[in-house]
Amino acid sequence: MPNEIFVIGTGRCGSTLISNILNHHPDVLSLSEFFTFVTDLGTLIPQAFPAMEINGAQFWQIVSGVYAKQNIMLAHDIAIKEVLYPFKTGARFNASTGVPAILQTTLPHLTTEYDALFDQIHAVIAARGMATAEAHYHALFGWLAAHFGKSIWVERSGGSLRVIERLYQQFPNAKFLHIVRDGRDCALSMQRHNGFKMVLLVFQITEILGIDPYESDDRSWQDDLPDELISFLPESFSGKDFLAYDVPPSLYGHYWSGEIMAGLDVLDLIPAAQQLTLQYESILTDTRNTIEHMIQFVSPDSSANAAWCDAVMSSVKRPTATWQTLDAREQSRLNDACAPGFAALTKRGIRW
Amino acid sequence: MSEKIVITGGTGFVGTHLILELLEQSDAELFCLVRAKNTSAEQRLHQQLVQVIEGSGYAPELINQVKKRCHAIEADLQGDITSLAKSIPSSISQFWHCAASLNYEERFAAEIYDINVEGTRKALALARALNIDCFNYVSTAYVAGRNTGVILESPMAEVQSSNVYESSKVEAEQLIYAQQDMKYRIFRPSIIIGHSRTYHAINFSGMYGFLRRLIQFKGMMARVQRGYLERESIRMNVDPDVPINLVPVDKVAKQAVAIARSDSSNTIFHLTNPMVPTVGEALEVLFSTVGLPPPKIVQDTTQYAWIDEKFNEKIEFYKSYLTGYKQFDRSASNAALGEHTNTTRYAVTANNLNEYCGWYCAQLAQTRSQVPVSR
Incomplete structure (x- = not known):
């Protein structure tokens, strides 16, 4: 059985870098954004982990689902930048057909033959009988690792602290690599990311309508929607209004704090030997030591670690945006918003 | 022969209670202009009235x-209603115009303009065609807009309205003032809440809308950061010491x-309430009804954090009811009511307001679905 690892963190914590560099390790299968898309940007988490046993066809529906939120973003040309599937270039799937969840990023991240791999996986999953979602996920990830001749798989999805409780329940023996980054920079970066904007818009609309408008056509409470949110219902969606809609960094700061506090509560339940927390900033400032430390956690017995470190050192680039570029008022608000998250991390000895 | 009365808005909050009062206090025959929706106009009217009878303890x-x-006479105020004069019996004495968009x-x-202003214009034309004795119009005390101090029971001329609803009601009143040869009465209730004994309500704008915004905002923040609003008070720049004029619907109708x-x-x-919190x-x-600490009242909005700004934006419509001292003069109402001016029965206090809010929250829990926070 392959070693199972999850890279977890808040949105925009720098974990994409981890997926990208691990993708070059000969022993590691890097599964990128798998749970981002099968949970439709984290809004359908319970649906991705059904409590009852399901058959292969039902599991395939979860994995290959054409989900509403991620696909309306493709249709309006505001796809998140992590989408790798070439949906604009005459490929098998496009914005009109919708792109299946596993094809948005995960498979194109692994191979250029992603459509063929998609069909192979379909055949494998469809043949499976009744099992828990946990068993199906283990089988899928194990099959992929074997298919690519890897002994370790590492799944990483942006903002996956939100799903950590489910992951730990389903994969109790997995190791968890927790990447933390200054919440103020995460917030600023989330503000510039269409996926997190979409999530916050859906949060607001869902609370007003009492339903997820992308999953239900019940509009009984639509009169309560303020004018500014009407453009984000699926039936009246406007990409232009989406781009113009401004959410200040401080809301993302609150979101970051919330995710950190809830995530740390779960991490506290996970044995110390199964988790490692790394600060993203250390990867930037003390690159060699930090990635060595990380690969020892991920793949302690691999003889390829040293060569891999040499090879990926130059991939580590410093991001351009920092929260200090905000004006004094927004900096102050962002500090306040992130304070609960920082306080929770400080208790674990993590400081900035 | 019994009196004949025409009513618009008979399935609405005030309209239903008004009909029940008229049924109780007179032997009048009532002709209600009602839209047909999924059911016939008559079925809809009767169902709504039965719901209020049972819910409000009539x-x-x-x-x-x-x-x-x-x-019921099937009619839509956004369509042509003047021609209905032919299908309404002659010798109508009173016309009650309660229909409105809230x-x-x-x-x-x-x-809003179409229903509240043009609808009133059409109702007046129909009333004239029916040759009625008196046109009764249910307006709002908040035609006073941003005026403060003593608000008289007098025509509203130059006024700065707080929103399109208020300005539509001002304009509708002005259509009525212009009637030269038709007797009219304008009733101006304040913020209407449920029945004074059962707390039952069928319209959930006004205070209920505010409560819903509060619940929605709390829910939204729970998705962002669990427990945040339970720990941190929302800041509001309102006038905590001014009265908020809440009036039970049965008092308005009676x-x-x-x-x-x-x-x-x-x-x-003025159908306002002298005893209010x-x-x-x-x-x-x-705030306590929805499980939040009381808001922190601040002197100016510069003390707002982003969360405060966002919340205050969401309840902007209600801000005009939370700021500015208004004392609604009731000289004309009290003089007309005489011995019927019973104020204590309809007093709204912090204690019974809790019951009105609790009733609504229980209703919401039964009627509104909720999506659990996705984790």
Whole structure:
């Protein structure tokens, strides 16, 4: 059985870098954004982990689902930048057909033959009988690792602290690599990311309508929607209004704090030997030591670690945006918003 | 021969209670202009009235009176209603115009204007065609807009309205003032809440809309950061010591009917409540009902954090009811009511406001679905 690892963190914590560099390790299968898309940007988490046993066809529906939120973003040309599937270039799937969840990023991240791999996986999953979602996920990830001749798989999805409780329940023996980054920079970066904007818009609309408008056509409470949110219902969606809609960094700061506090509560339940927390900033400032430390956690017995470190050192680039570029008022608000998250991390000895 | 009365808005909050009061206090026959929706106009009217009879604790025998004396005439105020004069019996004495749009978002502006202003114009034309004795119009005390101090029961001329709903009601009143040869009365209730004994309500704008915004905002923040609003008070820049004029719907209906049956020659009547809580007291009850600490009242908005700004934006419509001291003069109402001026029965206090809010939250929990926070 392959070693199972999850890279977890808040949105925009720098974990994409981890997926990208691990993708070059000969022993590691890097599964990128798998749970981002099968949970439709984290809004359908319970649906991705059904409590009852399901058959292969039902599991395939979860994995290959054409989900509403991620696909309306493709249709309006505001796809998140992590989408790798070439949906604009005459490929098998496009914005009109919708792109299946596993094809948005995960498979194109692994191979250029992603459509063929998609069909192979379909055949494998469809043949499976009744099992828990946990068993199906283990089988899928194990099959992929074997298919690519890897002994370790590492799944990483942006903002996956939100799903950590489910992951730990389903994969109790997995190791968890927790990447933390200054919440103020995460917030600023989330503000510039269409996926997190979409999530916050859906949060607001869902609370007003009492339903997820992308999953239900019940509009009984639509009169309560303020004018500014009407453009984000699926039936009246406007990409232009989406781009113009401004959410200040401080809301993302609150979101970051919330995710950190809830995530740390779960991490506290996970044995110390199964988790490692790394600060993203250390990867930037003390690159060699930090990635060595990380690969020892991920793949302690691999003889390829040293060569891999040499090879990926130059991939580590410093991001351009920092929260200090905000004006004094927004900096102050962002500090306040992130304070609960920082306080929770400080208790674990993590400081900035 | 019994009196004949025409009513618009008979399935609405005030309209239903007004009909029940008229059924209780007179032997009048009522002709209600009602839209047909999924059911016929008559079925819709009767169902709504039965719901209010049962929910608000009216005598059950009123159901028979509804069936016997309440007749629905299918009509839509956004269409042509003047031609209905042919299908309404002659010798109508009173016309009650209660129909209104209570929306306020800008996207509803045309509809609000159409129903509240053009609808009133059409109702007046129909009333004239029916040659009625008196046109009774249910307006709002908040035609006073941003005026403060003593608000008289007098025509509203130059006024700065707080929103499109208020300005539509001002304009509708002005259409009525212009009637030269038709007797009219204008009733101006304040913020209408549920029945004074059962707390039952069928319209959930006004205070209920505020409560819903609060619940929605709390829910949204729970998705962002669990427990945040339970720990941190929202800041609000309101006037905590001014009264917030909440009036039970049964008081509005009872007093409107009593005034209409009086010999008062006045034309404008405040159906407001002299015994109400302050804004600070009311907010404390509302916040506590949804499980939040009371808001922190601040002197200016520069003290707002982003969360405060966002919350205050979401309840902007309600801000005009939370700021500025308004004392609604009731001289004309009290004079017309005489011995019927019973204020204590309808007092709204912090204690019973809690019951009104609790009733609504229980209703919401039964009728509104909720999506659990996805984790």
